[in-house]
Amino acid sequence: MAAYFESFGLRELAAAPEDAFRLASLAMAEGQRIPGYGGDYFRMYLGDAQVFVRTAREDGEDQLLGMDTHAAGDCLWDCIVEKDVTPPEADPMSRRVLVRGEAGPDRAVVDVVCAGVLPDIEPGDRLRLNMAGFCLRAAYSLGECQPVVEAQEDTVLLQGVVRDARVGETYLGMEPLTKFLLVTAGTPLGDVTLCHPLELVAEDQRDLVKPGAVVSAHCVLSGSAAAGAYAGGIVYGEAQNLALLRTVFRGGDVQRLRPALHGACACTFLENRQEGAENALELLSLVARQMGEAGFDRCAYGRVTGAEGEDAPRWKGRRCLLLGGEAGWAFLCLAEPDSLGRIREVVITNDSRLDVEPG
Numbered sequence: 031m032a033a034y035f036e037s038f039g040l041r042e043l044a045a046a047p048e049d050a051f052r053l054a055s056l057a058m059a060e061g062q063r064i065p066g067y068g069g070d071y072f073r074m075y076l077g078d079a080q081v082f083v084r085t086a087r088e089d090g091e092d093q094l095l096g097m098d099t100h101a102a103g104d105c106l107w108d109c110i111v112e113k114d115v116t117p118p119e120a121d122p123m124s125r126r127v128l129v130r131g132e133a134g135p136d137r138a139v140v141d142v143v144c145a146g147v148l149p150d151i152e153p154g155d156r157l158r159l160n161m162a163g164f165c166l167r168a169a170y171s172l173g174e175c176q177p178v179v180e181a182q183e184d185t186v187l188l189q190g191v192v193r194d195a196r197v198g199e200t201y202l203g204m205e206p207l208t209k210f211l212l213v214t215a216g217t218p219l220g221d222v223t224l225c226h227p228l229e230l231v232a233e234d235q236r237d238l239v240k241p242g243a244v245v246s247a248h249c250v251l252s253g254s255a256a257a258g259a260y261a262g263g264i265v266y267g268e269a270q271n272l273a274l275l276r277t278v279f280r281g282g283d284v285q286r287l288r289p290a291l292h293g294a295c296a297c298t299f300l301e302n303r304q305e306g307a308e309n310a311l312e313l314l315s316l317v318a319r320q321m322g323e324a325g326f327d328r329c330a331y332g333r334v335t336g337a338e339g340e341d342a343p344r345w346k347g348r349r350c351l352l353l354g355g356e357a358g359w360a361f362l363c364l365a366e367p368d369s370l371g372r373i374r375e376v377v378i379t380n381d382s383r384l385d386v387e388p389g
Contacts, residue, residue, distance in 0.1 A: 098252065111154060291307045
């Protein structure tokens with residue numbers, strides 16, 4: 031998943047490895063930190079363009095993974111994940127997904143920028159993404175338009191009506207760098223900000239780059255997950271906590287939970303209780319591994335509908351995870367939040383006094 035500096039006329043800014051490293055270091059020093067699970071992102075504005083630096087957290091330090099580019103626009107898509115199509119070689123802070131809208135045949139392959147601010151991305155999940163398109167080819171015309179978005183292997187063919195068109199500019203500090211075209215196009219999945227140099231448009235079409243025209247483009251779509259409620263990064267809450275825990279029981283990295291844990295977090299499995307974040311993570315990892323070995327490979331959302339005993343007020347009505355295998359559900363996983371929504375305690379139990387139902 032490449033950073034498309036050429037769409038902004040900024041190829042020389044990261045042409046050599048040392049140039050790219052210098053730009054990434056500047057973004058990490060002066061940009062906005064966006065907390066994610068497993069690592070953080072750093073966003074730096076270059077006028078109408080943005081650079082995002084992906085980092086992984088290792089031994090308390092930020093390890094540079096790579097960079098993404100994006101447009102400083104505000105075209106939001108509310109879309110549904112159909113499939114994860116992330117390349118095998120992608121780093122853990124990158125994702126690529128196939129998405130669709132609520133209805134219709136249109137599909138799009140989207141490189142998700144700041145994917146790590148989300149607890150998980152699964153088929154069926156609804157995402158709100160700030161969309162930009164980096165054009166590989168673009169043509170402008172007048173006449174009737176049949177809006178369409180058609181997914182290719184890792185790119186998209188789209189056609190839509192131009193809603194707005196202007197010259198975008200990039201800056202580094204107070205120094206002007208480049209100019210490029212910034213075009214907002216309407217598509218069946220929502221508006222998208224298309225970015226490309228003027229030279230990409232044939233000379234006899236340049237007067238047609240205006241509102242009301244039809245744009246046909248072959249492009250790479252980028253969608254920033256740092257939008258809406260997640261604009262500032264990680265969001266704490268019951269839904270996010272359970273989604274995180276679900277990734278652990280499905281074979282994911284338990285260390286991704288670390289940013290969501292209260293400092294004095296505890297984990298209780300039957301009669302075994304471990305206190306402190308490190309001990310809690312170690313026990314949770316052990317339980318997840320043992321459940322996998324025992325064939326408990328199913329994990330679904332549920333809700334506690336009834337409870338008896340002294341813990342009844344604590345859990346009744348709470349959402350939970352149902353853990354089990356082909357024979358049925360064997361354990362419940364519950365997460366008690368603190369006042370900020372972080373995980374204060376994880377409880378994995380087979381207590382028969384708790385009545386649950388899926389959903």
